[in-house]
Amino acid sequence: QVQLVQSGAEVKKTGASVKVSCKTSGHTFSPYSITWVRQAPGQGLEWMGWINAFNGKTNYAQKFQGRVTMTTDTSSDTPATTAYMELKSLRSDDTAVFYCARGVGAMSSWGQGTLVTVSS
Amino acid sequence: DIVLTQSPGTLSLSPGERATLSCRASQSVSGGYLAWYQHKPGQAPRLLIYGASNRATGIPDSFSGSGSGTNFTLTISRLEPEHLAVYYCQQYGSSPHTFGQGTKLEIK
Numbered sequence: 176q177v178q179l180v181q182s183g184a185e186v187k188k189t190g191a192s193v194k195v196s197c198k199t200s201g202h203t204f205s206p207y208s209i210t211w212v213r214q215a216p217g218q219g220l221e222w223m224g225w226i227n228a229f230n231g232k233t234n235y236a237q238k239f240q241g242r243v244t245m246t247t248d249t250s251s252d253t254p255a256t257t258a259y260m261e262l263k264s265l266r267s268d269d270t271a272v273f274y275c276a277r278g279v280g281a282m283s284s285w286g287q288g289t290l291v292t293v294s295s
Numbered sequence: 296d297i298v299l300t301q302s303p304g305t306l307s308l309s310p311g312e313r314a315t316l317s318c319r320a321s322q323s324v325s326g327g328y329l330a331w332y333q334h335k336p337g338q339a340p341r342l343l344i345y346g347a348s349n350r351a352t353g354i355p356d357s358f359s360g361s362g363s364g365t366n367f368t369l370t371i372s373r374l375e376p377e378h379l380a381v382y383y384c385q386q387y388g389s390s391p392h393t394f395g396q397g398t399k400l401e402i403k
Contacts, residue, residue: 220394280387281330281345
């Protein structure tokens with residue numbers, strides 16, 4: 176059974192960066208992709224982008240271009256098991272729950288979510 | 296970008312009733328790549344429907360999806376208290392893979 180386990184809650188100052196991890200078990204996610212989605216308090220789901228764990232290709236939402244970096248721990252001889260999403264230059268309106276999910280579109284397996292709180 | 300508009304914003308129905316949720320796209324969704332998710336507070340979203348009309352693994356047949364082009368519908372045939380949630384549509388036919396703003400389903 177596929178499981179995605181994310182890192183714990185973070186509290187950051189405005190202007191700082193945060194890096195959230197997403198560890199998969201029950202399968203090797205290469206050549207799957209990992210999508211990142213966030214939900215601000217009282218708001219809906221917002222698609223941030225995805226990373227292809229096989230070739231490292233990324234596709235970011237225009238809104239996050241230049242501030243977000245998605246990576247995996249893929250090495251040449253072992254399947255990737257962990258994905259990362261780093262968001263830089265944090266603002267107060269980046270306060271949200273961040274989710275990772277397996278696949279690109281129609282994601283059936285999700286992490287539990289990571290709350291990132293940004294304050295001054 | 297494709298904008299998905301869901302209606303109604305809130306739907307309040309009684310157990311046993313049928314719920315019909317709408318998702319309209321600002322332009323045609325390529326390949327019918329439209330998904331529906333159920334999202335309960337404190338939980339991760341749950342995939343219900345993919346490809347507009349295909350139920351995801353383990354999803355009961357009380358959930359059904361239909362539509363094509365720019366108009367899509369999620370139907371819950373017999374409401375139960377556990378269906379209380381926010382439901383989102385998402386198109387993944389073209390980037391960015393946008394979500395609708397959600398429909399909150401209340402059970403009377």
